[in-house]
Amino acid sequence: MDLTDKFIPLIAPEMDIGYAVSLMVKQKAEHAIISQNGRAVGVLSIKDLASRLFLPAEEGIELLEIGNLRNLLKKKCSEIMTRNIVKASSIDEAVKVLREGKFGVVPMEHNNRISVVSERSILQALFNRGDKVVEVSKPIISLEENSIIEEILEMMIAKNIRRIPLRSNSSIVSVVTLFNVIKWIFSKLAEEGYDTTTLFEPASVVAVPIKQYPNISVGEAAKELYESPEVGAIIIDDGIITERDMIKYLNY
Structure with a gap:
């Protein structure tokens, strides 16, 4: 079974953030891999975007002003991507990284091609399991x-x-x-x-x-x-x- 994620966009570092967001929305992906010459050089995540969009205020948080928001969309992906990423050489290794809970996607490189294992794609390995879910997070934060x-x-x-x-x-x-x-x-x-x-x-x-x-x-x-x-x-x-x-x- 192929457990790689076909929905994670691969985007060049020089592409603007607005373009990256449009692809992520279209693919319903919370991450994009920033790639160059067949290598993963960074990850752009929804959390990366949120850290630039929402600013701390005296009471609560506030959104960037409209002008700054539009300027953000024109910036290059390389300007806000997460550079400190972990790569894997196999599915087993990728699962170990995902288990640590620090990364939602793990890129793998082979012959100048990039594939990605994600928290979503790895779910496919569980499709045939008939045992009941016995561990859930409690209490529900709502x-x-x-x-x-x-x-x-x-x-x-x-x-x-x-x-x-x-x-x-x-x-x-x-x-x-x-x-x-x-x-x-x-x-x-x-x-x-x-x-x-x-x-x-x-x-x-x-x-x-x-x-x-x-x-x-x-x-x-x-x-x-x-x-x-x-x-x-x-x-x-x-x-x-x-x-x-x-x-x-x-x-x-």
Whole structure:
């Protein structure tokens, strides 16, 4: 089985960030590999973008002013990419790197060609598992459905997480991901009259439904997560499981 990720874009260092973001959104990918002459020289991630978009303020956080935001899109990928990356020579080695939880993608180089193993692509190795998911993250870190985007981002930054479930009457009803927030902000750039009040919009404008199960097999969970990268999580009983959580089930 080919466990490499065909959805991760390979982008030259001199390409602008706006182009990279457009490819990442199209491919529903949280990362892009920055490549040059058949070698991976960096990684551009949603978190890299977030660290430039959202600035600390006296109360909470704020978004870059519109002019600075447009200037950011014109910068080269090489200017904000993460240069300190770990490469692997095999799938087994890539899984070991992913298990450490510091990287979401691991590039491999062979004969001037780059392939990528990701938290998402490795899920394919679990598709035939019939045993039940027994370990989930508890308690679920969540916010009320009527929260604003700014509150969501503040918690993501404070907890160093990429998704926040929203609850209504103590029940989880949807989830907001960092990917969808950034995707939405860049889509707003094309609209006339766009300004930095965006973060005060209700979180519901970027929320997506999240599946819930009383119990589920490892294989079923892996397929659900693989097929819904824009969600990247499912609720199981009173806990949550993500792509990263599933790595513990791999027999590597």
